[in-house]
Amino acid sequence: MDSILSEYTSVDPTTVSVWFKACNVNDIPENGGACVKYKNKQIAVYHYKRKQTWYACQNLCPHKMEMVLSRGMLGDADGIAKVACPMHKKTFSLESGENLNGDLPAIAIYPIKIEDGFVYIGFSE
Amino acid sequence: MKTVIVVGNGMVGYKFCEKFRAHPANAAFKLIVFGEEPRPAYDRVHLSEYFGNQDAKALELAPASWYSDNNIDLITNERVTDILNETQEVRTISGKSFSYDYLVLATGSAPFVPPIKGVEKEGVFVYRTIEDLEEMLSYAAQIKAIKPDGRAAILGGGLLGLEAGKAVLDMGLEPHVVEFAPKLMPRQLDTRSSNVLQLKLESMGIQIHLGKATNQILGESVIEGMDFGEDDQLDVDMLIISAGIRPRDELGKTCGLDMGTRGGIVVNNKMETSIPNIYAIGEVALYNQMIYGLVAPGYDMANVAANQILGNPEVLMPADIDMSTKLKLMRVDVASFGTPYMPAEKGLSIIYENKTKHLYKRINVSHDGKTLLGGILVGDANDYNILHQMYLNNMSLPENAEELIVGARGDGGSAFGSAMDLPDTAQICSCESISKGKICGSIKEGACNSLKDVIGLTKATTGCGGCKPMVVDLVNETLKSMGKEVKDVICEHFEYTRQELYGIVKVKNIQTFDEALDKCGKGDGCEVCKPALASIFATIYNDTANKEAVIQDSNDRFLANIQRNGSYSVVPRIPGGEITPEKLIVIGEVAKEYNLYTKITGGQRIDLFGAELNDLPAIWKKLIDAGFESGHAYGKSLRTVKSCVGSTWCRYGMDESVSFAIELEDRYKGLRSPHKLKGGVSGCIRECAEARGKDFGVIAVDGGWNLYVCGNGGATPKHAILLAEQIDNETVIKYLDRFLMYYIRTAAPLMRTAAWLDKLEGGIEQLKRIVVDDSLNLAEELEIEMQSLVDKYECEWKQAVECEEMKKRFSHFVNTEERDDNMVFVPMRDQKMPEPWTN
Numbered sequence: 001m002d003s004i005l006s007e008y009t010s011v012d013p014t015t016v017s018v019w020f021k022a023c024n025v026n027d028i029p030e031n032g033g034a035c036v037k038y039k040n041k042q043i044a045v046y047h048y049k050r051k052q053t054w055y056a057c058q059n060l061c062p063h064k065m066e067m068v069l070s071r072g073m074l075g076d077a078d079g080i081a082k083v084a085c086p087m088h089k090k091t092f093s094l095e096s097g098e099n100l101n102g103d104l105p106a107i108a109i110y111p112i113k114i115e116d117g118f119v120y121i122g123f124s125e
Numbered sequence: 126m127k128t129v130i131v132v133g134n135g136m137v138g139y140k141f142c143e144k145f146r147a148h149p150a151n152a153a154f155k156l157i158v159f160g161e162e163p164r165p166a167y168d169r170v171h172l173s174e175y176f177g178n179q180d181a182k183a184l185e186l187a188p189a190s191w192y193s194d195n196n197i198d199l200i201t202n203e204r205v206t207d208i209l210n211e212t213q214e215v216r217t218i219s220g221k222s223f224s225y226d227y228l229v230l231a232t233g234s235a236p237f238v239p240p241i242k243g244v245e246k247e248g249v250f251v252y253r254t255i256e257d258l259e260e261m262l263s264y265a266a267q268i269k270a271i272k273p274d275g276r277a278a279i280l281g282g283g284l285l286g287l288e289a290g291k292a293v294l295d296m297g298l299e300p301h302v303v304e305f306a307p308k309l310m311p312r313q314l315d316t317r318s319s320n321v322l323q324l325k326l327e328s329m330g331i332q333i334h335l336g337k338a339t340n341q342i343l344g345e346s347v348i349e350g351m352d353f354g355e356d357d358q359l360d361v362d363m364l365i366i367s368a369g370i371r372p373r374d375e376l377g378k379t380c381g382l383d384m385g386t387r388g389g390i391v392v393n394n395k396m397e398t399s400i401p402n403i404y405a406i407g408e409v410a411l412y413n414q415m416i417y418g419l420v421a422p423g424y425d426m427a428n429v430a431a432n433q434i435l436g437n438p439e440v441l442m443p444a445d446i447d448m449s450t451k452l453k454l455m456r457v458d459v460a461s462f463g464t465p466y467m468p469a470e471k472g473l474s475i476i477y478e479n480k481t482k483h484l485y486k487r488i489n490v491s492h493d494g495k496t497l498l499g500g501i502l503v504g505d506a507n508d509y510n511i512l513h514q515m516y517l518n519n520m521s522l523p524e525n526a527e528e529l530i531v532g533a534r535g536d537g538g539s540a541f542g543s544a545m546d547l548p549d550t551a552q553i554c555s556c557e558s559i560s561k562g563k564i565c566g567s568i569k570e571g572a573c574n575s576l577k578d579v580i581g582l583t584k585a586t587t588g589c590g591g592c593k594p595m596v597v598d599l600v601n602e603t604l605k606s607m608g609k610e611v612k613d614v615i616c617e618h619f620e621y622t623r624q625e626l627y628g629i630v631k632v633k634n635i636q637t638f639d640e641a642l643d644k645c646g647k648g649d650g651c652e653v654c655k656p657a658l659a660s661i662f663a664t665i666y667n668d669t670a671n672k673e674a675v676i677q678d679s680n681d682r683f684l685a686n687i688q689r690n691g692s693y694s695v696v697p698r699i700p701g702g703e704i705t706p707e708k709l710i711v712i713g714e715v716a717k718e719y720n721l722y723t724k725i726t727g728g729q730r731i732d733l734f735g736a737e738l739n740d741l742p743a744i745w746k747k748l749i750d751a752g753f754e755s756g757h758a759y760g761k762s763l764r765t766v767k768s769c770v771g772s773t774w775c776r777y778g779m780d781e782s783v784s785f786a787i788e789l790e791d792r793y794k795g796l797r798s799p800h801k802l803k804g805g806v807s808g809c810i811r812e813c814a815e816a817r818g819k820d821f822g823v824i825a826v827d828g829g830w831n832l833y834v835c836g837n838g839g840a841t842p843k844h845a846i847l848l849a850e851q852i853d854n855e856t857v858i859k860y861l862d863r864f865l866m867y868y869i870r871t872a873a874p875l876m877r878t879a880a881w882l883d884k885l886e887g888g889i890e891q892l893k894r895i896v897v898d899d900s901l902n903l904a905e906e907l908e909i910e911m912q913s914l915v916d917k918y919e920c921e922w923k924q925a926v927e928c929e930e931m932k933k934r935f936s937h938f939v940n941t942e943e944r945d946d947n948m949v950f951v952p953m954r955d956q957k958m959p960e961p962w963t964n
Binding site: 004022023027028029030031032034035036037042045048050051060064065066067068071072073074075076077078079081082084086087089091 | 617618638639642648649650651652654655656674675676678679680682683687689690691933934937938939940941943945947948962963
């Protein structure tokens with residue numbers, strides 16, 4: 001099971017080699033998320049409208065290894081943008097990936113940009 | 126650097142290490158600890174739990190790494206055999222020597238085995254260590270293999286003996302407790318409370334034999350029974366001896382320490398023995414000519430010895446040791462404090478006894494009626510904390526002292542006043558030695574602002590947790606006295622209770638979550654306030670969960686319950702549990718087509734599991750075309766109204782329970798509430814619909830329906846309480862409208878009706894006044910609100926499958942038609958199930 005977790009590591013914006021054109025901005029609900037597929041990876045994409053920003057992270061919740069984070073609820077804890085897993089309400093920072101209400105491993109965060117109405121996610125491979 | 130050697134790694138020896146290393150001056154000392162058992166110190170008080178889970182680690186007070194982290198050399202499996210006090214050395218069984226500057230004897234005690242003929246026979250055990258338990262377990266398993274109805278006796282009806290009784294019950298043998306005295310727990314209980322406890326234990330399957338002196342153990346080489354003389358015998362296959370303790374004082378004898386005539390190492394109030402630099406603590410120490418077999422005085426002794434060695438000579442053992450105890454024996458509360466029983470010339474007692482409920486309460490008061498001298502509680506020890514504090518602090522009694530145990534007449538109030546009446550010195554958390562003054566002071570001096578702060582700063586409640594209710598009261602009362610309001614605000618984004626927020630949303634006509642944040646909140650919201658506001662919007666405007674899907678709890682957003690592997694379950698509404706064969710066939714066909722696991726639910730409907738997100742709209746389309754609607758199994762909303770078959774078919778039925786259940790379920794379907802709602806309708810008092818286990822229950826009686834409210838199953842089951850009797854259908858609906866609407870308006874998020882009623886000031890009587898007598902003049906408003914919600918009902922699944930935009934929500938990926946390949950099912954009993962979690 002750990003092997004699937006190891007497929008996801010955060011990508012530093014400076015090391016992006018591929019900007020993957022993931023979807024139309026309208027495919028992602030405002031203040032909510034959806035999932036895109038890139039090669040064999042599942043990436044959760046969120047349109048955090050209240051902060052006028054977008055986030056991308058692994059769809060895999062490291063708690064029970066289910067592909068569900070894109071269905072989670074957005075919010076903030078002391079100003080830090082976070083997502084709550086729909087399974088057991090584990091919350092993760094969308095900025096650092098850190099588990100905010102427990103000691104689970106951090107989730108991987110991916111660079112994201114919007115151009116001409118499309119969502120692009122940055123990968124380094 | 127000086128060396129402290131601790132002999133004994135039991136609970137008290139461990140506490141010594143903990144207190145020692147927590148002291149600021151401890152760094153100048155090396156600490157070596159010897160334990161003769163193979164593992165580090167464990168919680169002997171809860172030893173019987175080992176029978177339930179056989180998890181020795183769970184009993185550990187601290188893992189082995191704790192000792193190394195704290196710079197303590199822990200040497201287990203090594204018994205100290207000699208003390209050479211001339212040279213200040215100890216020698217161990219393997220011949221090693223260690224020098225000490227200070228020696229602390231915490232060797233504890235061993236079970237006392239009375240000199241009964243035949244006590245050496247196979248099948249006779251003592252109850253003290255995890256190893257003892259392991260031997261007992263394997264022996265019990267052998268017995269059970271050849272004799273499934275085997276019996277085990279426990280010799281000794283004291284505290285530990287009754288614990289052992291539970292252990293025998295857990296092992297699957299029939300327990301028999303044999304006590305020499307004419308009552309149970311002779312030190313703590315009087316005869317009447319012993320009788321009450323005996324009744325309770327016997328009702329749980331533990332046989333009690335009092336006043337029995339065991340003459341001999343019967344059997345060849347293996348125990349077969351016990352002989353009490355005069356042809357009185359008991360056949361047993363196993364015997365556990367728990368007849369008291371004897372101090373493990375052999376080290377003291379050999380090195381010439383002063384000893385008590387019946388054993389124990391004599392200590393003074395500094396825990397010093399008769400030889401300099403040697404201390405004794407715990408059950409080996411004889412203090413005030415007494416061996417204290419309780420853990421609390423042992424812990425005090427550990428603290429005194431640590432402080433004496435570390436140079437705080439003013440820390441001394443008090444002259445009077447409080448022997449008060451409170452424990453749960455097999456879920457039965459037993460407590461005694463002060464002098465539990467006494468002759469009339471010393472004090473007078475007030476006794477409340479109720480054998481039908483296995484309750485006994487006794488308090489002893491002084492002749493002038495002013496002070497509490499002690500007491501006993503069996504069956505319900507909720508008042509122990511405060512009674513114990515009144516006793517310890519010599520507080521004056523209320524005029525009618527009986528109210529301390531039977532409650533004040535009238536409004537169900539308590540006679541205690543509040544925890545605030547205690548003196549500042551009252552020790553609230555005895556595990557961490559935190560006084561009332563310290564708790565209240567931490568708030569008054571501004572260091573703390575909430576319960577969380579107080580717990581963080583003082584560590585109160587972090588031990589056994591028994592003091593939590595008092596700490597909560599103290600914190601709330603102190604905050605209140607300083608003019609700070611204490612309330613259950615929703616979360617960091619909304620500084621309001623749900624009820625207040627409901628009022629604001631309604632008055633300001635707030636329509637969306639962002640509008641609510643802008644008008645009365647801050648930040649961006651979270652997983653707590655979003656569903657709470659969604660529920661409030663639903664109550665005020667009766668929009669379905671489709672309106673603002675992203676603020677709904679995940680299950681509401683996808684209109685289905687997420688299951689273990691990220692698949693969903695589908696539950697169509699089957700009102701009252703009534704369904705036609707045609708509809709049953711449709712459910713079967715849909716389940717076959719989409720390969721869904723099917724199961725009958727507790728609410729008399731059918732759950733279809735294992736649906737992929739992408740298939741949900743198609744599945745629901747088929748169900749809706751066949752006449753089904755959403756069952757709202759995913760929502761904090763009305764689930765089902767369960768029914769029995771009623772007078773339509775049943776020869777006992779008094780009324781048509783199915784028809785009425787369907788009517789109620791149709792009326793309240795789609796109603797969003799602070800938590801899920803369940804109802805039931807039974808056609809007679811046999812109550813086959815289990816209506817009293819529901820948030821609302823209706824039972825047919827002669828002359829109409831009885832209406833019960835605020836029951837639930839779940840983790841804390843509660844029977845619903847009678848709200849009105851012998852009323853007709855229209856009145857049931859009228860009262861239910863008022864009751865449900867009032868609950869929905871005023872409850873906190875995720876608070877079910879039972880918990881809500883507990884919090885409602887005035888309880889069921891107040892609820893009757895509001896719902897039946899309309900004391901708040903609200904009835905009409907509540908009925909109108911409910912009627913408007915009923916009128917606006919729409920099936921949210923029908924909305925979703927008829928709208929292309931909404932259907933977009935139900936696809937796992939937005940950039941491909943592919944399905945989630947991480948979702949795995951495995952076969953089970955001709956159906957499928959999710960692959961089990963491995964972590």
